[in-house]
Amino acid sequence: MKRVSQFQVSMSNTEQTIQCSNPHCLAVNSIDNQFCHRCKTPIVKRYLWAITDAVAPEQIGQLIGDRYLALDRRVFLDTQPGKLPQTPEDVPKTIIAYLQLFSYVPHLPQVYGQLDGTDIWLLEYGTVPTDERGELLHPQLIPEITEVWEQATALQQLSWLRQIVNLWQPLASKQLVSTLLNAQLIRVNGLLIQLLELEPDQSATPQLKDLAQLWSEWNQTASEQIQEFLTQLCLRLQQGTINQPEQIIALLDRAIQLCSYTFDYSYRVVACTDSGPSRNNNEDASYPPNETLINVGNQETSLAIVCDGVGGHEGGEIAAEQTIKYLRDRVAELSLGKYDTNPPSVIQKLANFTNAANDIISNRNDNEQRQERRRMGTTLVMSLAHHHEMYLAHVGDSRIYLITPESCHQVTVDDDLASREVRLGYAVYREALQYPSAGALIQALGMRDSGSLHPNVQRLIIDRDCVFLLCTDGLSDFDRVEQYWQSTILPLLKNSDQNNLIKAAKALVKIANEKNGHDNVTVALVHCQIQPKSETEAEAISWAEVESVVGESLSWSEVAATDSSLPETESLQPTEAQFTEPLPQPRKSKKLQLLLLSLIILIGIGVLSSLFVLKLMNEAEDSKELGPTIPEREMTNPEQEITTPRSKNQNF
Template sequence: MTQVDIYPFKKYVLALGSGRDVPPGQSVNERYWVLSPGVWQDTQAPEPPENPDTVSAAARPYLQAYPHQLHIPTVYGECKLVDGPVLLLDNAPIDRHGRLFPTLGAAWAGATPFRQVYWCWQLFSLWPHLFDLNMAASLTAPEAIHVDGWRVRLSNLIPGQPPLQELANLIANLLPKSVPTVANSLQPILDECQDEQLNFDRLLEKLNRVLLSQAMEISLMTEVAGSTSSGQLPQNEDACYPSAVELERSSTADLPSLPRIAIVCDGVGGHAGGEIASQTVVRSLQLQLRGLLAEIAEQEEPLAPHVVMDQIEAAIRVANNLVASQNDSQGRTERQRMGTTLVVAVMIPQRIPTPDGYEEVNELYIAHVGDSRAYWITAEACHLLTVDDDVAGREITMGNSYPAAAHVRSDAGALIQALGTREANSLTPHIQRFILDETGVLLLCSDGLSDHQRVETSWANYIGLIIKNIVSLPAAVESWVELANQKNGHDNIAVVLMSCRLTGQTVVVEEKTLPPLPTQPDMSQPTELTAASKALLYGESEEPAEIDGPTEAKPKRSLQALVLAILLLIAFSVAGVAGMLLWQNLQRTAPPEPQDTITTPDS
C-alpha cells in the first residue's frame, strides 16, 4: 500500500531531469499532461506508472530517504524522452490544485514567530539524515525548500555535504523579516554554526529552548475517544485506549491524563494470541505513560525531546517484553508467537520557567511499530505522520525497488517488526515530536481503516463534522469504524481520535446536533445509517448509494484474568520508567539492521 498522499480525483507529480522542459498543455507518453513547468498530471492514475527494471542513480537517494517522507518526496516513476530521462516524484510539495506550495523565503514574512522557529527546527533536525545520504545541500537551496503550513517539504534532493554554516546563512538572510524577539534569539545560535568544534546536539537543545519560548503563546484543549470492531471476522484482535471498557475502569485520579494519551494496537498471532498481545500492550503502556506524565509535571525545567523519547521507548520495550515473556512461558515459537503493532500518541505538558512563574507548552509525541498509522487532519490537509514497517518499505529504503513495484509484491504488507515477537533489544520504535499550532484532529488507526487509502479519500468529508461541532467525538469515532466496516470490512478495526483545539477560537455550533452513534450497534438486523455516517461515507450533501448487507457483530473476549496476572509486573515497570527521568543526557541508540518479516498463522 502506498504511503503517499492520495488525491481522489487528480494525481500530480513533480518532473525532474533533462527531459522535463515540456511546454504546458502538452501530453507526454500519452499518459502525463503538463500542467505547468515541472508539474505533470497522471491521467491514468491509479494504474501503476512505468519504471526501469533496475533502479537508476537519480532515484536511489529518494528511495533511501523513504522513512523521511513527511519532508522528502518519494519516487513515482521514470520515463524516457527524446531530450533525456525524467524522474517523476510523488508526495512532492504540490497542493490539490496542482500548484507548488510557497518556498520558505516567500512564506517567511507572513508566518507567525512560532512557525518561523519551527521551520528552523525541522531544517536542523533533517540535517544529519541528509548529510549521511550526501544530500545536505538540499537544505541550503532556497528554491528547494517549501512549506505546507507547519510542515517543511523539499521539492527535490541536491547532492553535496556543505558546512552547516550554509544552512545558518540561509536562515540568517530571513531574520530581517522576523520580529526582534525571534531574530535576537536565533542569531546567536546561527553564529555558533561557524565554529568547527560545534556540538550539534547542544545546538539543537538551544534551538529547542527558543522554540518552546515561542510555543508558550499556544494553548490547546484536547479530547480523546476510541473504539474497536471485529469487522467481519469472528474475533477482535485490535485494542485501543481509551475505549468504553477502559473508561469504565478509570478512576477520578486518571482524569487529568485521560485526554493526553491515545493508543491503537493490532494483534497478530493465532489462538487468541493477537488479542492477548494487543490488550496487554495497551494496558501496560497507558499505565506507564500516566506515570511519565505525573513525573514530568513535577520537573522544574523542560526535558529535551531526546530524553522524553528515551522514556517512551523504554515504556514500549517494557510492554514488548511482557508479551515476549508470555510467548516464552507458553512455548510459542516462530509463527505461533503472538505480537501486536502499535501507534501511540501522548501530549506532554512541559513546564517552562518564566519571570512570572511557569508556563505550559504541549508537545505531541507519536511512536509506532508496525503498520498502524497516525494522521494529523485539519480543515485544509491530511498529513500521514508515520511510515509502515513492512516489506515494501524495507525494499524501498534499501534501494532495491521502486515504490510502485514494491507495493505489488505478494509479501508487500508483511510486517518486519511487531511488539512481543522478539526480545526488546531487536525492536526499533519510531518516535517523533510535534508542537501543534492549529486546530485539528489526530487520527490513530489500524489497517482495518487505513487500507485502500480510506483515510486519504474520506478525511475532507469528516473533518468539518468535528470542527463545526456537528457530531461529538465519540460519534465521529463510531462513524469512522462504520466507514471501515462498510468500505473495507476485511479486518478488525481500531480508531482513536484526539481532538486538539486552540483555545480562544470561535466554535460554530449547529442548532441541531446529531445524536451519538451507539457504542456497540446491533448489526444482526439492517440498520439505517446515521446522518454523521452518511456524511463520512458519501459526502455531507450526498445521498448514499446502495449498501451491502449488514454483518453480524461478534462478542468481545474478556481478559481480566490476564490483566490481574501482569498488573504487579507493570507496576514495577512504571517505577522503572519514572526513575529513568534522571538520565537526561542519555544518548539515542542506533537502529539495528533490517529484520526478517513477521509472519502470522494461516487463517
C-alpha cells in the same frame, strides 16, 4: 499568476479524464468530478514533480504517454493512478538516495516512477494544497518557506528551523545537505517542512555554519519575539562555537518552549473499534475505551493507543489488551511538568515502555511454548500530547496520520517488507507494493525479545490546530484515509463541537467496514487546539534566557551528552542504524533477482516437502489438539534479506 491560469485552463478541460482512486472500481471519470460517477468514492488527484524540465511549453495541457497531464513543464497529474508507474531495471545513484532516505517521508519526497516514454523521474509529496475542486493552489505544488515565513508566528518559524536541522545528518550522510541551503527547495505544508527535491553536494561539503547566512536573511522578517535569539544563534554558527546539529536543536527546543508559554493548548481524544463484517472476534484494542471522549487541558497529558493483535483467536486480542493496559499504567507514572519537559528523556522512556510491553508478551509466548506463527503479538501506535509537544510511537503497520486544513500526511512508515525493500534501495515503493507478501511485518510486539525490537519514537511541535488519526490497517488499506480525510476529518478543524469528534470516529469505522470490510478496524482521533493567551504579551526571547537553561557554560560535548540535548535518533522516522538490516546497497538487477528466486523456490519446495511429511508423521502420534497456526498477518525475520517479490493491500 500566469502559471495558475494555465492550471485552471488545463483542469477545466472536460475532455480530460481521470481514473477512480478506488482500486475495486477504477472507473474513468471526467477530470472535473469530485466523486466517482460509479462508486461515489472521492477522486484523489496525485500531483507530481519532475526533477527536470520534462515537456516543451506547447505540451502544457496535454497528456504525456496517454497518462500524465502536463500542468507545467515540471508539474504533472497522474490520470491513471491505479496503473503501476514506469520504472527501469537500472536506477541511477541519485534516485537510490531518495529510496534509502525513505524513512524520512513526508519531509522528503517519495519516488513515484518515470514519466512514460522518458527517463525523467517523478516525485510525490502525499497531499499538496488544493482548493475544494482539487485544483492546485500553488504553481509548484507547495509554497516556498520564504512565501509564508513573514506571516508565521514565532513558534511556527522556530519549529520549521528545528525540522531543517533535524534533516542535516541524514542528508549529510548521502552528500545531499546542500538541499537545506537552497531556500527554493524548502517548502512548508501544514505543520511540516517538505523538500521539493534533493540537491547533491558539490566538491566542497557544506558546513553547519553555512546555515547562518540563509537564516540571517530570514531573520530580517522573522517575528520580533525571536530576532535577538536568531541573531545570536547565527553569530555563533558563523564563529564555529556551535558546530553540531544537537547543539542547535537543544537551543531551538528551549526557545520553542519559551514561545509556547503564550499559548493555551487543549486536546480531545476519542477511539472507536469494531470487529468488522467478516470477523467473528475483534483482535484490536484501543485507549480510550470504545466511544469514550476525553478532554485534556493545558497542564495534563493526552494519551491515545491503538493495537492490532497478531496470532489468531485467544492470541492477538490478549497481546493487544495487555499492551494497552501496561502502557496506560506506565505513561500515567510519567512526571511531566506544567510546561518544562525533557524531550530526550520522554522519548527514551516511551521506547523503554514499549520494549517492556514487548517482553511481557514475548515471555508469555515462551512460557506457553508458542512457536513461530502460533506466537501472539500486536502492532502499536501511540500518541502522547503535553502542552506544545506531541510524542508518537509505533511498531508494525498500524499508522498515524497528521491532518491540517491543507494536508493529510502519513507520519509513520510501516514496519513491513515493502518499506524495507525501499530503504534498501531495491525498489520504488509503488513497485514494492505489488510483490507477494509486501505487507508481511518485519516487527511487532511480542514476537521476539526486546533485543530485536526497534520502536519508532518521534516528537512534533504543535503550532496550529490539527488532528492526529491513529488506525489499524482495517481502515488504512486501499488508501481509504487519503480518500476520505477531507469529508470526514477536515470538518473537525472548522467545528470544535465534541459530538462531531465521536461522529467522525464512527464514520471512519463505517467507511472501513463498507469500503474494505476484510478486517477488524480501530481508529483514534486526537483533536489538538491552540489559542493565544489574551492576557499574556509575547515578550522578546533573549539569548541569555536560552543560554541559562541549555548551559552554554558547559562544553558542548557535555551538553550533547546530557538530557537537555536531542539524540541523533530523534527524527520523524528512525535513522538507518536503528534497523536490523544491513545498510542500503545499490538496487539489484531484476533478472538476477528472478534467477536467485527460482533457485530458492526449487530448494524450498524440496525442504518444505520433507518437513511436511515429518510433520504429518508427528501429528499422527500426537493426540493433543493444537491452537491456531496461522496469524492474521505474516511475520518475517527482520535480518533476512528480501529477494522475493511481494504485494500490499491484501488480507494477511
